[in-house]
Amino acid sequence: MAGHDVLKIEDLSISFRTEGTLRSAIRNASLTLRSGEILGLVGESGSGKTILSLAAMGLLPPNAMVTGGRVMFEGTDLLRAGASALRRLRGKRISMIFQDPMASLDPIFTCGDQIVEAILLHEKLGRRGATARALALLEKVRMPDPPRIMGSYPHELSGGQCQRVMIAMAVACNPDVIIADEPTTALDVTVQKQVLTLLRELNAEIGAAVLLITHDLGVIHEVADRVAVIYHGDMMEEARTAQIFSAPKSAYTRALIASMPSMSPPRTRLPVIERDAKGEIVSVVKPSATVRAAPAVTGGATLLELRGLTKTYTLQATPLSAGREVRAVDDVSLAIPARSTLGLVGESGCGKSTLSRLVMRLIEPDSGDILIEGQNLAGLDVAAMRQARRDMALVFQNPYGSLNPRETVRDLIAAPVDIHRGGKDRDAIVARLLDAVGLPKEAAGKYPHEFSGGQRQRIVIARALALQPRLVICDEAVSALDVSVQAQVLNLLHDLQAEFDLTYLFISHDMSVVRHVSDSIAVMQKGRIVESGPAEEVFERPRNPYTRTLLDAVPQVGTMQPAAAEA
């Protein structure tokens, strides 16, 4: 399988110029791409993996400075090649697939035009020949009805279909190197599986060297032949995929694999990545600060019960056309026992976010009951509903969007206290909450933009707990975070559940996260709950075919481990 070396990154160091000083981004990185092989590059945000891939394309931003090393492709150093030489290589010999397929296709041209354009740029073909080639390519990436896709605009296609068009463009000129930067991060699991399989098979066919950049170890495990791990600009190790997962050499790789939710038994604390006294990276499971018995799951009183909740939207293509009814949430009934966690899983567009808004009546339901400890929220008037929201809190997916950028952390966390108690004891409450979510006291005077994503999510969680709510709805609360940060936040949620007697409605598309945190599971598809039950039962013995499809699509890392050897 291993072919000849195509692209060699040798001893590359890159720094960024910022205000007169040089900040090192990558130090002495070496990588070799071989034909017919997929090399996975794993790292968390800020690790320098994207900079490395841009360097391989000769696309470094103007403030980046190469301080050493070279990128060799067929005897030329891409870092020192002229603009016209690079232009001849890009697209034809080296092509790229980006993270967000919707954003990387031009919205005002049809997909067909864009593929044809990519072919004509580098090949001496007539327009007719190029069109025929484009049709063949769409066939190859297994698009249904290629002639129709040729005439479609990107917004008329789904994310997965757009990514296939991008892949078709990338392989249009039979390139020697394909660089794929997080190609499936924006896609659902089932679509991700299809796209990865496609990439794998196409690569076997055209024999290109693929550099697959991702933060998701599961994806790497699924398709990569070799893996390189990068951490804070340093290459930690490079090895064959099987070896990385069974016998990782570097401490960071070990710690990274250990912090994945699927590697630990459900409902336990996850190991986090830390540096010990000597500055070495270690993976540690720290006991929670407050030791309390795990909440009793069975036999607990029901905290939240949904009965026949329904929400219908009317979609109109134009103001004059007849409306089309879409059932976003269709006759949903659920019950969550107090102090337990219900995991709600489903793919994008299945209505799970709408459901979370319906529970808090941020969106008005058409029909159905929302019972919290016997009180029906569906019948409350505006003022009573406002009061009822004291007992519920929402943690959003995007910690960047859910904090008002104009307020200090103190004002943000104290907001519920200001609203419901006229700001009584706000400073004391803020201090206690900052402590509970593990942020320093000085954080109170700062603004949200001064914090990292994981820290911001802690601020959001602190705000959610300000009034000691009974129910916390987490809408994709850890989806935007890196694996190691995700582990910290999941641990925090786990501890807080015991400390504050919380009940969670945990919404996510990530099966392994849901499996880790949930006592019971509900699977949602097209607005309906298709299966629900205790977590173990749903995951071990799924009854519904859709649940099975979802579970099969999840990239499995655990299969290497004795803990999940039965799979």
Place this chain on the structure above:
Amino acid sequence: MRLSGLLRRPLVLASLCVIFGIVVVAMIGPWIAPWDPLALDQNNVNQGSSSAHLLGTDEFGRDILSRLLVGIRPTVVVALVSTTIAALLGTALGIVGGYGNRTVGFFIMRGVDIMLSFPAILLALLAVGFWQSGVLSLSIVIGIIFIPQFARVAQSATLQVLGQEFVEAEHAMGARYTRVIFRAILPNILAPLVVQATLTIAAAILLESGLSFLGLGIVPPEPSWGQMIGTARGYMSQNPMYVVWPSLCLAMTVLAVNILGDALRDHLDPRLRNA
């Protein structure tokens, strides 16, 4: 809020000085003017700079420097009062148009559209024609004319802010509408409004000048900058510097206001403050 950061930027400091100077002169102008701005001198018409008349004289032999100093007051008052009126009412209408009841919002924004479709100078002509001219009525008329611009900016900014999750977070916490408006919406739409305000101050000065130029603003012989530019236009061949001085004053003022507006916008945003 620390303003020291603002003062460290030389351009901002210079604009602040210019604006401070203008406000001071607007207050004490009549007392520091070397000549009576209305005194005619038929022997010295359209003179260039001299030791007696630093900036020369106009077509009636009046001292241009004195007329500029005295003419600041109506200009400044009209600009500030009209911009305040436009900013307050326009922003309120814009927020209601974006955040409020959909029917009410629809009527507000269509009303704004209708007003926007008339040329500003035409509206001003109509209003001033029916009403007496004077500083106060001019301010009110110009203020009302600039309401739609503020309403448009405020509404589109509000819609943008409403799409963000922190507004939903406020609702989820049970916040009242007033809290959402004053804590979540208003601070986040301030940046475009500050820019709009500086543009409006400049536009108000220009509109006042235009109306005075047409003889509908400040009534001659009382001086105002716009009126002076208008008159000076006819004497460009006899005394070319006559049109330069009031134009220069007007341009300096507008520039200073715009620079200050930009700096304020950056300063008001905590994300840009330390950048």
